Amino acid sequence: MAEELGVDISRVRMIPTKTGVSPNEGYTAGSLSMQHSGAALRHLSAQLRAAEARVEQVVVGRSVPRFDIPGKVFGTRHYIQDLRFPGQLYGRVLRPPTRNAQPQGLDETQARKIPGVIATTRTGNLIGVIAEREEVAVQAIAQLAEECHWTPAETPPLPNEQALPEYLKSTPADTQTLHDSGNPPTRDRSTTTIQARFSRPYLAHASIAPSCAIARWHNGTLAVWTHSQGVYNLRAELARWFDLPPEAVQVEHVEGAGCYGHNAADDAAGDAALLAQAVPGRHVQVMWSRQDELSWAPFGPAMAIEVAVELNDREEINHWRQEIWSNGHSSRPSSQGNPPLLAALDQGKQPVPSSDPPLTGGGGSARNAIPGYRLPGLTVVSHVLQEMPLRTSALRALGAHLNVYATESMIDELAERAAKDPIEYRLSLLADPRARKVLERVAEAVNWNASRPSAQNGAASAHEIQTTEHEINAGPAGKDRVSADRATAAGIDAGRFGPAGSNGSNRAGSNPDGPSQSIRAGRQETTPTRGDWGRGVGYARYKNTGAYCAVVADVEATDSVRVVRLTIAVDVGQVVNPDGVRNQIEGGAIQAVSWTTREQVRFDRHGVTSRNWEDYPILTFADVPSVVVELVDRPDCPSLGAGEASIGPTAAAIGNAVRAALGVRVGTLPLTPDNVIAALP
Amino acid sequence: MTAHLIVNGQDHEVDCDPNAPLLYILRNDLCLTAAKFGCGQGMCGACNVLVDGHPTHSCDTPIWSVEGKQIQTLEGLGNEENPHPLQQAFIKEQAMQCGYCIAGIIMTAAALTTRDPEPDEQTVRQALNGNLCRCGAHNRIVRAVLSCHA
Numbered sequence: 016m017a018e019e020l021g022v023d024i025s026r027v028r029m030i031p032t033k034t035g036v037s038p039n040e041g042y043t044a045g046s047l048s049m050q051h052s053g054a055a056l057r058h059l060s061a062q063l064r065a066a067e068a069r070v071e072q073v074v075v076g077r078s079v080p081r082f083d084i085p086g087k088v089f090g091t092r093h094y095i096q097d098l099r100f101p102g103q104l105y106g107r108v109l110r111p112p113t114r115n116a117q118p119q120g121l122d123e124t125q126a127r128k129i130p131g132v133i134a135t136t137r138t139g140n141l142i143g144v145i146a147e148r149e150e151v152a153v154q155a156i157a158q159l160a161e162e163c164h165w166t167p168a169e170t171p172p173l174p175n176e177q178a179l180p181e182y183l184k185s186t187p188a189d190t191q192t193l194h195d196s197g198n199p200p201t202r203d204r205s206t207t208t209i210q211a212r213f214s215r216p217y218l219a220h221a222s223i224a225p226s227c228a229i230a231r232w233h234n235g236t237l238a239v240w241t242h243s244q245g246v247y248n249l250r251a252e253l254a255r256w257f258d259l260p261p262e263a264v265q266v267e268h269v270e271g272a273g274c275y276g277h278n279a280a281d282d283a284a285g286d287a288a289l290l291a292q293a294v295p296g297r298h299v300q301v302m303w304s305r306q307d308e309l310s311w312a313p314f315g316p317a318m319a320i321e322v323a324v325e326l327n328d329r330e331e332i333n334h335w336r337q338e339i340w341s342n343g344h345s346s347r348p349s350s351q352g353n354p355p356l357l358a359a360l361d362q363g364k365q366p367v368p369s370s371d372p373p374l375t376g377g378g379g380s381a382r383n384a385i386p387g388y389r390l391p392g393l394t395v396v397s398h399v400l401q402e403m404p405l406r407t408s409a410l411r412a413l414g415a416h417l418n419v420y421a422t423e424s425m426i427d428e429l430a431e432r433a434a435k436d437p438i439e440y441r442l443s444l445l446a447d448p449r450a451r452k453v454l455e456r457v458a459e460a461v462n463w464n465a466s467r468p469s470a471q472n473g474a475a476s477a478h479e480i481q482t483t484e485h486e487i488n489a490g491p492a493g494k495d496r497v498s499a500d501r502a503t504a505a506g507i508d509a510g511r512f513g514p515a516g517s518n519g520s521n522r523a524g525s526n527p528d529g530p531s532q533s534i535r536a537g538r539q540e541t542t543p544t545r546g547d548w549g550r551g552v553g554y555a556r557y558k559n560t561g562a563y564c565a566v567v568a569d570v571e572a573t574d575s576v577r578v579v580r581l582t583i584a585v586d587v588g589q590v591v592n593p594d595g596v597r598n599q600i601e602g603g604a605i606q607a608v609s610w611t612t613r614e615q616v617r618f619d620r621h622g623v624t625s626r627n628w629e630d631y632p633i634l635t636f637a638d639v640p641s642v643v644v645e646l647v648d649r650p651d652c653p654s655l656g657a658g659e660a661s662i663g664p665t666a667a668a669i670g671n672a673v674r675a676a677l678g679v680r681v682g683t684l685p686l687t688p689d690n691v692i693a694a695l696p
Numbered sequence: 697m698t699a700h701l702i703v704n705g706q707d708h709e710v711d712c713d714p715n716a717p718l719l720y721i722l723r724n725d726l727c728l729t730a731a732k733f734g735c736g737q738g739m740c741g742a743c744n745v746l747v748d749g750h751p752t753h754s755c756d757t758p759i760w761s762v763e764g765k766q767i768q769t770l771e772g773l774g775n776e777e778n779p780h781p782l783q784q785a786f787i788k789e790q791a792m793q794c795g796y797c798i799a800g801i802i803m804t805a806a807a808l809t810t811r812d813p814e815p816d817e818q819t820v821r822q823a824l825n826g827n828l829c830r831c832g833a834h835n836r837i838v839r840a841v842l843s844c845h846a
Contacts, residue, residue: 087795090730090770097729150720272796305735605832628739639834
């Protein structure tokens with residue numbers, strides 16, 4: 016904007032969105048701010064400037080220091096959690112300890128006796144308290160938690176955490192063929208089909224800040240301050256819920272901590288609006304507890320993916336089939352079916368299973384399910400679950416995390432079979448010069464050809480893949496036929512080499528009660544070893560329309576999988592702020608290391624059990640890899656978002672590096688010692 | 697009760713429950729909002745302040761235990777006119793993304809660099825290992841701390 020306007024950048028101020036004042040741009044999501052809002056502002060600025068001649072300013076392509084950082088290092092800049100209105104009250108909520116539990120025999124007298132408690136509230140399953148002081152609200156809600164007895168749901172509402180892929184594949188789903196090249200597998204006698212299964216658990220957004228909102232009712236109107244990613248959509252949902260005209264609800268954005276998608280921001284706003292009804296005219300701040308943030312916020316969906324690739328007798332790809340099972344990746348307010356806010360569910364509203372954005376809009380479960388490679392035949396099928404035991408919604412990169420992991424794992428396997436270097440193999444299937452460039456750049460940055468003993472790795476692992484030629488003339492055509500092929504063809508089955516389809520249910524996940532295993536201990540029986548160090552590559556163009564990103568990961572796999580170094584090349588089109596792009600790309604990559612190597616939402620059949628940072632550990636300073644980011648600037652190409660592009664390629668590079676280190680393909684995420692050992696031959 | 701607190705070198709009398717966590721008193725009574733609530737369990741470090749020079753989780757530290765002690769928050773470390781070297785370094789390295797964890801991290805780092813003015817990278821990472829950052833700004837943060845004596 017500054018450049019187009021010809022003014023100094025310090026004169027441009029970005030202001031938070033507010034309903035009734037700001038344009039309605041839907042959600043701040045999907046790495047689209049640069050592509051959409053940024054481009055719009057740029058055009059607008061250029062138009063404005065055309066009306067008035069200004070001095071030339073060069074801003075684009077320079078690393079301009081952020082305006083918010085000084086206030087954050089001096090402690091003077093306010094997040095929503097720091098907002099204080101005159102006479103503001105503090106609300107806290109108590110949610111059931113398990114899913115669908117009903118409160119019984121709640122005695123509120125003790126809590127109400129605590130000095131400073133203004134009110135206790137109860138609507139359906141949601142218990143709340145409002146107090147003059149924050150610590151009193153916290154104390155009172157703890158008192159209520161102690162005195163409330165809950166009747167657990169009669170039927171356990173959650174699936175078996177230890178068999179998530181099986182649950183996903185056996186649950187009623189909306190099945191759609193999202194892509195069909197019309198070029199089916201030939202199933203010729205000379206072909207070979209390679210198959211692999213992949214899965215990830217539910218993942219938490221796990222913002223460092225618990226979600227927070229402030230609400231105030233006044234003369235039948237509602238004002239809400241929120242860190243929601245979509246103030247207009249939240250307003251629509253609040254208006255629907257409280258049966259108000261939209262104009263009677265004002266929703267204003269206030270900066271919050273990183274949220275990484277649809278976390279509990281909107282739910283906290285619902286809680287605040289509900290509690291504030293008890294004290295008209297007063298501002299009520301509601302902040303969630305850490306426990307609720309990790310166990311009641313929407314999760315990134317658990318996913319299962321199967322990939323089947325038919326090769327001809329020259330080891331070339333005939334057909335690629337990618338099939339995905341997942342809950343939908345969006346239950347944002349005002350998305351399909353108008354999913355209620357959590358407090359409305361507590362009141363008894365029926366949940367609406369989350370849905371997927373259309374593939375043309377980037378997709379959800381199937382985001383990046385279409386590999387960017389030249390494939391003669393391609394079929395992509397998605398199964399979006401029609402029931403939702405745990406609420407799911409958008410988590411950074413959506414389905415791209417596991418789709419890219421799956422695709423790039425398979426590509427690495429195919430390269431090994433063809434005895435080709437993984438990067439050379441990818442280049443042989445990529446025509447887009449921008450895709451090729453990021454791979455070439457990352458190869459150059461790590462000195463790939465000199466550093467990777469590809470011949471040794473390729474030769475050593477190739478023999479482990481057991482394959483069977485297709486048995487033609489066996490079984491009917493269509494889907495049954497595919498199943499028949501699965502039983503006879505061989506491949507990678509959730510990480511273990513051997514006949515596909517065997518023994519699938521017993522090794523998913525790790526034992527939540529047992530001691531954590533060490534990879535070293537688990538490998539004692541196995542041969543051959545290749546040392547504990549491995550290097551792998553991963554590539555994707557985010558959403559097939561966004562930024563191009565290639566990652567090389569170096570890992571050590573001794574007691575656990577430790578990512579030591581990431582080298583990343585990225586093309587986000589024209590780079591506006593190089594340091595901003597580096598920060599986003601590196602941050603996404605580090606978060607992907609955390610998801611891929613250690614994160615999983617834990618639960619039993621009644622409730623989520625990972626409720627604090629010990630049960631849901633994330634990557635910490637001692638384990639963060641060094642990261643190098645190489646920018647491929649394209650001054651002539653439109654700017655693309657950088658926030659999510661590195662997630663999938665980083666995950667994939669780690670998986671391929673583990674393969675290189677241990678000779679094992681681990682299909683079950685996260686790459687914990689238990690899951691790695693379970694995949695060892 | 698009336699608690700006597702010494703915060704950033706200034707005396708304060710605060711009327712509160714002696715068991716009230718220090719964090720809420722700092723944020724709501726003294727309007728020092730740099731220290732943040734993150735978990736309330738002493739597991740993330742977002743609320744870290746210095747008590748007699750030691751990094752302390754203010755979210756689970758009761759007021760009675762810090763009466764009369766020297767409490768320092770990010771606001772007391774320095775300001776725009778008179779910044780602490782760490783604050784300058786964090787600006788120079790643009791060492792954050794969302795920044796919610798930063799107040800706690802700078803205070804933890806301040807205790808470290810007071811104790812060990814020239815820590816190596818491993819020492820910095822170990823010292824900050826109890827401070828969680830979800831955005832992945834770790835390496836920038838480590839660079840900022842190391843650059844203070846470079």
